[in-house]
Structure formats: C-alpha cells, structure tokens
Amino acid sequence: MALRVDDASSNESAIITCLVSVLAVTYFAWNVKKSRKANAKLPPGPRGLPTFTELAGVYGPIFKLWLGKKLCVVVSSPSLVKQVVRDQDITFANRDPPIAGLVASFGGNDILFPNYGPEWRKLRKLFVGKLMSNASLDACYALRKQEVKNIIRDLYNNNKTGIGKPIDVGELSISTFVCVIQNMLWGEALELREKGISNLGAELKFKLAELVVLMGTPNISDIIPCFHGLIYKYRNKVSVVEEGGAGNNIEGRNKDFLQLLLELQENEDSASSISTIQLKALLVVCCATATNCSQVVGMDSCVEEFHLPKLKYLDAVVKETFRLHSVPYLVPRRASQSSSIGGYTVPKDTTIILNVWAIHRDPQIWDNPLEFGPEKFFNDGIASKFDYSGKNFQYLPFGSRRRMCAGIALAETMLMFVLASVLHSFDWKLPAGTKLDLPEKFGILIKKKEPLVAIPTPRLPNSELYQ
Numbered sequence: 448m449a450l451r452v453d454d455a456s457s458n459e460s461a462i463i464t465c466l467v468s469v470l471a472v473t474y475f476a477w478n479v480k481k482s483r484k485a486n487a488k489l490p491p492g493p494r495g496l497p498t499f500t501e502l503a504g505v506y507g508p509i510f511k512l513w514l515g516k517k518l519c520v521v522v523s524s525p526s527l528v529k530q531v532v533r534d535q536d537i538t539f540a541n542r543d544p545p546i547a548g549l550v551a552s553f554g555g556n557d558i559l560f561p562n563y564g565p566e567w568r569k570l571r572k573l574f575v576g577k578l579m580s581n582a583s584l585d586a587c588y589a590l591r592k593q594e595v596k597n598i599i600r601d602l603y604n605n606n607k608t609g610i611g612k613p614i615d616v617g618e619l620s621i622s623t624f625v626c627v628i629q630n631m632l633w634g635e636a637l638e639l640r641e642k643g644i645s646n647l648g649a650e651l652k653f654k655l656a657e658l659v660v661l662m663g664t665p666n667i668s669d670i671i672p673c674f675h676g677l678i679y680k681y682r683n684k685v686s687v688v689e690e691g692g693a694g695n696n697i698e699g700r701n702k703d704f705l706q707l708l709l710e711l712q713e714n715e716d717s718a719s720s721i722s723t724i725q726l727k728a729l730l731v732v733c734c735a736t737a738t739n740c741s742q743v744v745g746m747d748s749c750v751e752e753f754h755l756p757k758l759k760y761l762d763a764v765v766k767e768t769f770r771l772h773s774v775p776y777l778v779p780r781r782a783s784q785s786s787s788i789g790g791y792t793v794p795k796d797t798t799i800i801l802n803v804w805a806i807h808r809d810p811q812i813w814d815n816p817l818e819f820g821p822e823k824f825f826n827d828g829i830a831s832k833f834d835y836s837g838k839n840f841q842y843l844p845f846g847s848r849r850r851m852c853a854g855i856a857l858a859e860t861m862l863m864f865v866l867a868s869v870l871h872s873f874d875w876k877l878p879a880g881t882k883l884d885l886p887e888k889f890g891i892l893i894k895k896k897e898p899l900v901a902i903p904t905p906r907l908p909n910s911e912l913y914q
C-alpha cells in the first residue's frame with residue numbers, strides 16, 4: 448500500500464524525533480559516564496575547603512587540623528589567645544615560616560620569621576628602638592610629606608584634561624604607601640631619583656605587592672637582585688659623598704633607614720651590628736608589610752599628619768576597617784616545647800594559628816559584628832577602649848605581645864596621613880553606571896575581589912595646594 452504524504456511526513460518527523468532523542472540520551476549517558484570516570488579518580492571529600500571559622504563553629508574555639516604531616520591547632524577565642532601570647536608567650540614565640548617566607552627573608556634573617564632567641568631580640572630591639580622610635584619617625588616626616596605631595600600633584604594633573612579619569616584606588620594606595628616606605632628606607636624618591644636607583648624602586652613596588660600574597664611561591668630571586676643593586680649603589684653613593692665628590696651632602700638631610708642600617712653594619716659591637724643578609728631581610732620585611740598594610744585598608748578614610756590625634760572619627764573608621772578587613776589570622780607560631788592550651792595537650796612543634804577573623808566577628812564581643820560601623824569604637828561600648836596594642840586579646844589587627852607588629856607606629860600614622868590627604872584634596876565618586884560592592888577575596892590578607900575604581904575631583908579652591 449502506498450504511503451500517504453502526511454503519513455510519510457509524520458513518519459519522517461517520528462524518525463527525526465527518535466534520532467534526536469537517541470542522540471540526546473547518548474550524549475547524556477556519555478556525559479554521566481565521563482563525569483563518573485572523572486569522579487572515580489577523586490577521593491571523597493567536601494566540595495570546598497571549610498574555613499577555620501566554619502570549623503570553629505563545629506568544633507569550638509580550639510580544634511586541631513592535620514595539614515599533611517603537620518599538626519596545627521587553631522585558636523578562636525580571646526581567652527585562649529591570652530594563654531598563647533601572654534601566659535605561655537616564650538613557649539609560643541617561635542614562628543613557623545612557609546618555605547617562601549624563608550626564601551624571602553634570606554633564610555629567616557629578618558624579624559618576622561626567625562625563632563625567638565638572641566638574634567631575633569637584637570633585630571627587634573634595633574627595629575623598634577632605632578628605626579621606629581619617635582625621633583626617627585619625626586625625622587622622616589619630610590620624606591613622607593613629599594611623597595604624599597607627589598601623589599596629590601599627579602592626581603591633580605591627571606584631572607586637568609577636563610574628563611575625570613577613573614583611578615584604581617587599591618593600586619593608588621599601594622603605590623603611595625610603598626613609595627613612602629621606600630622613601631623612608633633609602634630616600635629613593637627624593638634624592639636618588641635622578642641617580643638611577645629609582646628604577647630599582649619601581650621594580651620593587653609591584654613585585655612586593657605580589658610577594659605578600661605569593662608567600663607560597665619560592666621564586667623570590669626576581670626580587671633579590673634589586674636589593675643587591677640598591678645596597679651596592681647606595682653604599683657607593685655614601686662613600687662618594689663622604690669623599691666630597693658628589694656635592695650632594697647625604698649628611699645634610701635626615702638619615703634614612705638604609706643609611707642607619709649601613710652604619711650599624713659597620714658597627715664593631717656585635718650586640719648591635721647586623722650582617723648584610725640581615726640588612727636585606729629587614730628591607731624586604733619593611734616593604735612587604737607596608738604593601739600588605741595598604742592592601743588591607745584601601746582608601747576609605749581621611750586626614751593630615753599634624754591633625755591626626757584630633758581626628759577621632761577617622762581613627763574609628765580605620766579601626767573598624769581593620770576589624771573587618773585585616774589579616775584573617777596572625778603569622779603562625781610554633782610550640783617550642785610540649786604544653787597545653789584550654790586543657791588540651793599541644794605537642795612540641797605544633798603550629799598555632801590565631802584566628803583573628805573569628806574573634807573580630809564574635810557576637811559576644813561586637814554589636815552587629817558583620818556590619819561596618821565606626822561608632823563601635825567611640826560609643827560607650829566595650830570597643831571604645833580598644834587600641835592597636837592587642838592587650839585585650841579581642842581586637843588584634845597587629846597581633847599581641849612579644850611578636851606583635853614592630854611597625855605599628857609607622858603603619859598607623861602613614862595610613863591615616865595618606866588617606867586623609869587624598870580625601871581632603873579630592874571628592875571621590877564612582878564612575879557612572881557602577882555600584883559600590885565590597886565582596887572579599889580570602890587569602891593571607893582579606894582583599895577586595897574587584898578593584899575599587901573611583902574618579903577624583905579637586906575640591907580645594909587654591910590650585911597651588913596641588914603643586
């Protein structure tokens with residue numbers, strides 16, 4: 448019997464439907480097989496790595512964790528932090544540096560990574576007593592001021608074209624902060640700019656920003672030659688000046704840190720002299736921590752250096768920013784002997800992680816812990832008495848006690864000064880069509896996921912203030 452046309456076409460569409468279905472089923476089955484095959488190779492485990500804070504929610508304020516063969520104990524409450532950093536401070540004063548940390552610090556020759564002992568004590572005394580003393584910081588004020596002025600001028604000139612050019616605020620804050628630190632360390636931007644050393648500084652600036660994050664990457668050799676070159680050139684410059692050949696009196700201005708350090712290197716008294724390796728390691732730690740600092744805070748505060756003590760609101764804004772956006776945990780420590788924390792045994796060589804992230808968000812300490820609110824630091828609440836010393840073990844952006852940050856005075860002053868200056872001189876607005884969102888990227892530091900881009904518009908009537 449002959450097929451009718453509509454029969455034929457309905458058969459044809461049935462065949463097509465059938466073919467499509469078979470293809471779809473085959474494709475689906477193939478995909479399932481492929482994904483099973485891929486999964487078959489994988490061990491069981493959670494979908495992602497839980498954070499220390501999530502684990503603290505399950506196991507409480509102290510729990511252990513095996514990272515490979517390494518036993519770690521994570522501590523997430525102020526009373527237990529106190530047991531670590533105060534009650535048994537010498538037992539837990541050793542560090543547990545990652546391999547890259549050791550490489551970056553020339554084998555732990557800085558202050559950050561070496562174990563507690565005479566060498567660390569010597570460097571720490573030198574760092575805090577000489578480099579970070581009030582006298583030394585005051586002496587460097589002109590350097591800081593000049594560098595901030597440079598930034599204000601550059602931003603202003605950028606704006607002269609008439610169209611407000613968007614600025615990556617994070618990048619601006621990092622480069623300003625690092626320029627200021629470099630200036631203080633070796634007077635680079637002010638006096639050595641024309642002398643060829645500035646290239647080394649520019650080279651360092653961006654590598655250091657990555658160094659902080661890439662502590663797991665041992666390829667620090669890219670950075671080290673900069674320091675070799677810098678010290679070599681600087682030493683030559685000093686000796687040329689000493690011989691009276693340069694006509695550029697390095698003694699005529701305030702000594703920068705590198706000059707102070709070079710003098711100490713030549714010091715014959717072994718209690719205060721330092722080796723070239725220690726000198727380089729100190730430069731690395733200063734630059735890297737400074738970079739880290741500006742990455743943390745960004746540019747959402749304001750002021751000028753001589754006004755700083757009076758700027759209570761700014762102080763609260765910076766403190767609140769540090770509460771929510773500082774280091775997630777302190778530089779890990781290592782138990783130098785068997786001991787106990789919170790009634791649990793902690794064997795010798797256990798790594799101790801102090802979970803600042805959880806403490807800074809603990810609802811038992813903070814009202815509305817997840818909300819940004821500077822008033823926490825100036826209302827009558829508990830936090831109004833918190834400073835950066837970490838004495839209360841509840842607010843720890845710079846750590847606490849024996850191994851706490853050695854650069855607090857400089858970090859605090861500079862941060863407020865840089866932020867204040869750019870906010871005082873410019874109004875900042877978001878580019879049209881963009882929204883302010885602040886999701887974070889979790890790592891060694893808490894950083895913004897997407898860079899904050901904003902447009903500065905000069906707000907001071909006197910254009911000379913921008914030169």
Ligand code: HEM
Binds near residue numbers: 558574739851
């Ligand atoms: C906002 C900026 C900064 C923040 C948030 C910060 C934070 C920290 C933290 C959390 C530690 C570890 C503390 C501990 O383990 O208890 C530390 C250590 C250290 N910081 Fe900072 N820091 C900043 C800026 C600086 C600057 C500018 C310098 C120096 C120029 C500096 C020098 C050091 C040194 C030398 C150590 C090691 C101290 C030791 O182990 O004895 N920091 N910092």
